[in-house]
Amino acid sequence: MPPGRQETSQTSLNRLNFQHLQYLQALVEERHVTRAAERMGIGQPAMSTALARLREVFKDVLLVKTTTGMQPTPRALDLARRVREISDMLSGRGFEAENFEPSTSQARWRIMASDGISRTLLPEMMALVTHKAPHMRFTVQPGDPRRLSEYLRDGEFDLALSFVRSPPSELRQTVLYPQRLLCIAREDHPVAKGELTLEQFVSSQHARWGAPPVAHATMEAMVDEALEALGHSRPVTLLVSSLTLLPDVVAGSDLIAVVPEHMARAAARALPIQLLPLPFKVPSVDVSMVWHERLHHDPAHKWMRESLRDIGKRLSMRPTL
Numbered sequence: 001m002p003p004g005r006q007e008t009s010q011t012s013l014n015r016l017n018f019q020h021l022q023y024l025q026a027l028v029e030e031r032h033v034t035r036a037a038e039r040m041g042i043g044q045p046a047m048s049t050a051l052a053r054l055r056e057v058f059k060d061v062l063l064v065k066t067t068t069g070m071q072p073t074p075r076a077l078d079l080a081r082r083v084r085e086i087s088d089m090l091s092g093r094g095f096e097a098e099n100f101e102p103s104t105s106q107a108r109w110r111i112m113a114s115d116g117i118s119r120t121l122l123p124e125m126m127a128l129v130t131h132k133a134p135h136m137r138f139t140v141q142p143g144d145p146r147r148l149s150e151y152l153r154d155g156e157f158d159l160a161l162s163f164v165r166s167p168p169s170e171l172r173q174t175v176l177y178p179q180r181l182l183c184i185a186r187e188d189h190p191v192a193k194g195e196l197t198l199e200q201f202v203s204s205q206h207a208r209w210g211a212p213p214v215a216h217a218t219m220e221a222m223v224d225e226a227l228e229a230l231g232h233s234r235p236v237t238l239l240v241s242s243l244t245l246l247p248d249v250v251a252g253s254d255l256i257a258v259v260p261e262h263m264a265r266a267a268a269r270a271l272p273i274q275l276l277p278l279p280f281k282v283p284s285v286d287v288s289m290v291w292h293e294r295l296h297h298d299p300a301h302k303w304m305r306e307s308l309r310d311i312g313k314r315l316s317m318r319p320t321l
């Protein structure tokens with residue numbers, strides 16, 4: 001490389017600091033300038049300025065606008081992975097001794113979980129962490145289950161809490177708690193009276209999870225596949241992006257919905273809804289914990305997995321329908 005170009009490149013790099021690289025990591029993980037700015041505690045104009053500087057230095061657009069949001073380029077993904085590795089090293093992740101002490105650990109966690117699973121697990125998880133590991137920090141957000149292997153391999157997430165229909169062979173997995181799907185309807189529903197026939201199910205109007213930006217609602221796809229195998233389909237009046245909206249919608253309308261059992265039971269304690277077995281067979285939607293081999297022996301990761309297993313055992317002992 002000619003001396004002049006080398007000096008220019010070095011001058012550009014000198015315009016960056018590690019905080020700029022953390023901004024890049026936030027942009028890649030959030031895929032949205034405003035959300036990345038909020039996460040880093042800066043204004044949206046400042047984040048846009050930082051992105052422009054990063055693009056100039058690395059001679060790469062880094063994030064491309066698409067109809068589904070901003071998508072990182074391969075260069076951006078590689079840079080973000082390297083920044084995560086450095087951040088983990090600086091926070092001690094992967095370097096703790098075997099006598100890991102959760103009360104002093106400053107581990108930063110990136111966990112993939114849907115809003116439904118988060119609603120079931122997060123209250124107990126954060127109660128435990130607040131008591132035993134108060135310096136740990138967490139980011140919990142949904143992701144596309146079809147990209148699970150990629151997420152964990154590239155370090156976009158440290159751990160996934162998910163129903164895994166076809167577990168990738170290269171990942172480690174353990175079931176946290178078993179769970180089936182239930183139908184929910186308001187208590188005084190004109191058709192649902194403690195049970196539903198298949199004919200009543202497919203003739204009722206439904207609220208369904210799976211609107212964008214949800215990438216793929218696996219459990220809803222399973223319901224539709226089971227109905228299709230029987231020669232039926234369900235009429236969908238309302239499609240939502242948040243699974244946790246469904247109980248409130250059902251409680252105030254004649255719509256019915258299919259939701260995981262733990263969510264259904266929690267909703268029934270607060271809302272006038274009834275829980276109904278599905279009138280056809282659908283596989284269970286057991287919630288698993290999934291992680292990559294690269295973190296299997298990390299002491300902090302091992303502690304977190306054991307903590308979640310304990311929570312899963314308590315959830316497994318709760319009564320079922």
